[in-house]
Amino acid sequence: MTVKYLLDTNVISEPLKRSPNPGIMRHLECHQTELAISSIVWHELLVGCYRLPASAKRSAIEKFLKAVVLPILPYDAAAAEWHASERARLISTGRTPAFPDGQIAAIARTQNLILVTSNTSDFSHFAGVGLADWRVTELI
Helix, strand or coil, rough: CCEEEEEEEHHHHHCCCCCCHHHHHHHHHHHHEEEEEEEHHHHHHHHHHHCCCCHHHHHHHHHHHCCCCEEEEECCCHHHHHHHHHHCCCCHHCCCCHHHHHHHHHHHHHHHEECCCCCCHHHHCCCCCCCECCCCCCCC
């Protein structure tokens, strides 16, 4: 299968929660061959892990990160160009999106992927980015 979904940090990290959202877990299982993360999300996951002191929680996260076998898509020149244009447009309307969110949106947009996030409001102002919230969406 080909990649169809780009996962935000809050979605790929869902299995680490004490009580993961059942909808997200069903989608992750159902679409496992169609998933990717961005290099930005990979960075966010690693920073979160590295900030933790040595502990059982950190060990569990490190084990999870080693087990994640998803394509990691780069923030490339096409994404940077789209991001710059879109960021300029949004700033001119009085919105200044978080820089990493713009990078993630740019990768989704330039790779023609659906961005799966639990924070759709963080991405809703980016033009042409398909969004999905698997907490509330039936399997597709």
